[in-house]
Amino acid sequence: MVVTHSAARGTGSLPAPPPKKHHSARVRREAWVFLALALPNLLLIAFFTYRPLLVNMYYSTLDWTLGSTDATVVGLGNYLEFFTSGDAGSVLGTTAVFTLATVGGSMILGLAVAVALNQKIPGRTVARSAVFAPYVLSGVGVGMVWLFIFDPVYGVLSWVLRGVGLASPQWINDPNLSLLMVIIVYVWKNLGYCAIVYLAGLQSMPQDVLEAAALDGAGPIRRFFLVVFPLLSPTTFFLLITSLLSSLQAFDIIKIMTPTGNGTGTLIFEAYLQAFGAYNRAGYSAAISVVLFVLLLVMTGLQLRFVERKVHYA
Template identity: 55%
Template structure:
């Protein structure tokens, strides 16, 4: 006799409900996460090397390799074209620090750097404030102000030689209108150095003004309007609001202009060639004279190393102390 066992029907599915939820993914264990993380890191490293590799290769080839070779050459007594070189250690450095012309070269470099950097920052900010006003022809004025910066420094120096000529130059004519005799720009100190400083400022003023102009346009207009509602005038607004907010721009210009000023060569070469009697010879021009005029490559490498260490120290001091006074918004 067969016994019938009642079977239970499967639960009926609600046809009105949506599709069943997808299965929950099983979380990878610690080993799985470690493998995936290592793969991502390797992939990111390869992409970084692929994108930055060419630039790093160029930097090593044309910057760090010549720097190391210059450090090595500074320990040799070697003249250009000579097949023989003699190791002298720190002899080139000792000779430069005890040379009678070193003090004059360092003083000229300091005067030129302070005058050009300080003058460019002050005059550039003043020019930027003028170019920031809403007046007719503002775009043309900005282009004209920036144009000298893209010109060749050697060409600019040759052009200004005709302007400063004490007998036939344009400046001599202008001074003659007011009854003032033109100084002997080429021979009487300190006029050669003043002449070079003026030309350097004229060439780089547009660059400083353009960077300051970008900083001025980034200052929130709400702050200026609030200051005006509180009764602050233009001078007070500039001193209390605009200048503090321009400190990042000023810091950037201070670093870049200082480095560029201490490495100036083309204008000095075109206008004075370091003279008269070395009155316009800076550290950078002294390196050129010692290497390509006197042929003392080892001694010139020592002077170049001194300049490099000076620039590195000045930049480090700026990054360490001056940057503390920068206000970021």
């Protein structure tokens, strides 16, 4: 009997096939395509964002007058001066009040407006456009218009108050009223942004959940606080981060309505006054800017670490 070669091998294991080279070649090709598309943007971000950030950190260690060719290295001296001076408490307190008031006011009023605009009422498309319009307007133009409204002598508000026999408050001269004035204008400008984002969240709400809550006997108020608002937690979390970052960096309206920072000296505006005001202290201004950057970084990290735990993603 003749035994063939294939039968002599029996049922032993066969060697593994060689790896396919075309798969690895495709991966390398996709990696090169990704680098070709992403590298220019990454270089631009590195040059125009991270490089100025690092340069500003270096400037914060200098005692440098803007426009001067000489600078003295002081290390952490500018930071120590800021935190040990009497201005630190005032600036940080004003920043905290402005941020909490503008973020809270914009989000609360924005949610209320979004609920109203989500109803089937005539002209709601026009109303939505009117609510969102201030957000896309220039902050300089908005500040100039509202400055005319709040002017205690020639303003529209003073004219209305005089018509009913009341004196106009000194919005511009009183530091407390100046801060309140800027907060009102900033909330008015950013109200539409929060309203539109909340409206998008309301329109994407699962209707079967709302119908089930209604069948269980929950009224409109209970449905809102027990069903609607928890389902809006991803939207609220997004608005909390974006509004907080925007408020901490608010500058244009404050600059136009209170050029000297009378009661409105937030961190970013104080940095501007120190560098381009009467002091020309560029190094000290850079230190305040770094403090603002660290504050933004810490607050964003805390929100991502703790606040996001309470977000319910459907």
